[in-house]
Amino acid sequence: MKWKILTYISLFLILPLLFKWYVDSKDFGKAIIFSMDKKPVVTKSVDPLFGTETTKTEWKSGFWLGLLPNDDSLSFNALIGVLPIGGFLIVVGGFGIFMNYRQKKKRK
């Protein structure tokens, strides 16, 4: 039974992960490939003096989850991405299914 719970929990945790990626990507205005530390805030306005459109880019600090981590060093940050975390959860879920299957087989 405990392996079944582990499987359900790990597979269930993938959903908020995907939801966070979806929300962050929507906020960013594009599908985020690499997790971001800053988001460009672009303000377009017409300069009354020059009569031309001016673009102002400011960077807002924060964290936006990407499919892949933005760090390639050997650190915890190198794991923060949908694919590594999601992959880990799938492996744990798969392990739970396998162990549950094994347990059932033993009982029989």
Place this chain on the structure above:
Amino acid sequence: MFNNKLFAIIIALLIPIFSVQNSFSTSFNLKTSGEKKFEVNYKVSQPQVLFLSNAPLEDIRGSVNSESISGLITFDPANIENAKGIITIEVKGMETGIQKRNGHLYSKNWLDGETYPNITFNLIQLSGVKIASSDPAKGRATANAIASGTISIHGKLKTINVDVNITYIKESEETKKRASGDFLSVSGKFDVALKDFDITGAQGLIGSKVGEVINIDLSLFFSSK
């Protein structure tokens, strides 16, 4: 008699020289002339340098912090072609949205910000100047031109031509609200191929995660000193 002849010959020689010079000089016709020094001034408007890398894995959009952009141009509104100057961008003022990626950008494999802290564009001349509008009453004129000069990135020099839009505004009560002096704005777009500047990056990244060519989009605002 001899003096008169000599004077006539000198005039005859000078006329074509002046005509040749005139044929290469374009004026904004704003009843103002004389070379002036123009400096990048944030009070006029915020300067903007954007860069875009298109690669199969990711598009990277970045910008340069306005404090890291400086420039000084010598410009005569009655002789636009004769403009000269230098624009400087600090490498460490470039922002890509990921702290780690900024570090990579400044590192030896990429722009090597320690050894080559600045990217510079040395404006040699403007050519192909076409006046788009000129309003002497408002003291405002715009033109399109080709800015020719040398760009230095990663310690390597390359001659480039950039299509630019120029706006000139004479000092008025309205301009004084922002800064003193005449105003000049220059905007343009151009591409930079990384291989032209011996930027090799980490192995295998150029062409997959970073584009081979970077698109630059700039808008700079100057005031005369």
